[in-house]
Amino acid sequence: MSEAALNAMAQQYLDLTLCKSRYDDLDIQWYTEGPFWRRTSMRFSRDYKILPDYEIADAKHGKTLEDILDESEHLGRNLSLYQKTAKEEEKDRVGYLIAHTRALRTRTRMLMGEKLPFDQMTRELYDLTAPEYDYSRFDQIAEELNQALPGNGTAQEKIWEFRRRISIPKDRLLEVMKRTTQEFHDMSMERMTLTGNSMPRVRVRDLPSPDLAFLSILFAYDYNHLEYERNFNVKYPWTVDNVIECIGHEMEPGHLTFYEKRTQTYIDTCWPEMAVVQQFTPSSAFTEGSARHVIAMCFDYSAEQKQEFERQVIFRTAGLDEGLAELMPLWHEYCEIAGYGKLEATRRVWDQVWSCKEAAAFLKNYGMIDRDAADEAVLHLAADDGHFVAHDYARDVVKEYFHHRTKDVKEQWKLYEELCCGHMCMSEMERIASQTRH
Numbered sequence: 001m002s003e004a005a006l007n008a009m010a011q012q013y014l015d016l017t018l019c020k021s022r023y024d025d026l027d028i029q030w031y032t033e034g035p036f037w038r039r040t041s042m043r044f045s046r047d048y049k050i051l052p053d054y055e056i057a058d059a060k061h062g063k064t065l066e067d068i069l070d071e072s073e074h075l076g077r078n079l080s081l082y083q084k085t086a087k088e089e090e091k092d093r094v095g096y097l098i099a100h101t102r103a104l105r106t107r108t109r110m111l112m113g114e115k116l117p118f119d120q121m122t123r124e125l126y127d128l129t130a131p132e133y134d135y136s137r138f139d140q141i142a143e144e145l146n147q148a149l150p151g152n153g154t155a156q157e158k159i160w161e162f163r164r165r166i167s168i169p170k171d172r173l174l175e176v177m178k179r180t181t182q183e184f185h186d187m188s189m190e191r192m193t194l195t196g197n198s199m200p201r202v203r204v205r206d207l208p209s210p211d212l213a214f215l216s217i218l219f220a221y222d223y224n225h226l227e228y229e230r231n232f233n234v235k236y237p238w239t240v241d242n243v244i245e246c247i248g249h250e251m252e253p254g255h256l257t258f259y260e261k262r263t264q265t266y267i268d269t270c271w272p273e274m275a276v277v278q279q280f281t282p283s284s285a286f287t288e289g290s291a292r293h294v295i296a297m298c299f300d301y302s303a304e305q306k307q308e309f310e311r312q313v314i315f316r317t318a319g320l321d322e323g324l325a326e327l328m329p330l331w332h333e334y335c336e337i338a339g340y341g342k343l344e345a346t347r348r349v350w351d352q353v354w355s356c357k358e359a360a361a362f363l364k365n366y367g368m369i370d371r372d373a374a375d376e377a378v379l380h381l382a383a384d385d386g387h388f389v390a391h392d393y394a395r396d397v398v399k400e401y402f403h404h405r406t407k408d409v410k411e412q413w414k415l416y417e418e419l420c421c422g423h424m425c426m427s428e429m430e431r432i433a434s435q436t437r438h
């Protein structure tokens, strides 16, 4: 069969995805409508939506969930047929479309009320299954923090107190965010092939809910430029670690860089599947995992380099006690392990192995949620199902895969750029990553 047939299937996948977003408003993270787009009026809300923050109008309408399920099942069968005679150079693309169509189908079934076991859900949406974490690591890190962190009381009390002491004062937030954004922009420019025009405007605002970390407004894009504004919420509890995580991950070299690369790839190839980045898919697990991993790459895997950056750029600008910076490497290790704590808690609650009360007690014991958080807080650790698999576990899969495939960090930047523009396969990365582990 011809490439035109494959493009038609990819277009059907894109149309169904856009239609589904009407019922699944978190799903679309980025959408390239054509070679360029810009706002032509100021008649839009500054308090509405996060991404991509523009209307796709009738592309969203005309299909029920039943229609979408039905058509995506057909599409999946047609793609499998195509795969049988696909040319060698088409195999990655067909594999990508099959995995993404499976995610579309599964997500549609979930929206229709079906409840899948947690591991099956993450396998079908993100093409990943996180093995059970080694629970002894939670106790180990708590004990290490108990030894290292200042203050009296239990480990969990010291963790809560340390989090307070590395919190950014509200009146310094804008300066901290602006400086960190500029630094990550410069690091990305040094390491990747980028136009350099896509650094967002950074603002801070009082957003209605303290849970909302930021709100983004897209003004325009074309091949050479994303025109973007990011408003960080003054009410959100910003700490040194989540500043670095949020800027490097959400903007450059993380998600914004990925959107820039995808937009360019779509314009270069006209492959419809490159027009969209959606939450509940394997390519989302790639962008989430890699956007976390690239932060370590920015500092050449050196905990000292990262610590020095945090001391000079964040602690100093925020007016925090710079003596605490030396505890940050251990703190970051704790944050990574806490991500797995949340993964295990959400998995056990999802599969009804634990009640909310049991999960909350588990997380509180290690200071992973606030001391006064309600038990139900475990149901809202993230808005997206399987979040900690698509972020934390995906980060480690990407990390191990990158280490396996390359000899140094310079090659990793090249590989990252290639994967941003291509048809990545998460289960293949996971397979190779697990070989490295054993």
Ligand SMILES: [Zn+2]
Binding pocket: 249, 250, 255, 287, 288, 291
């Ligand atoms: Zn993200």
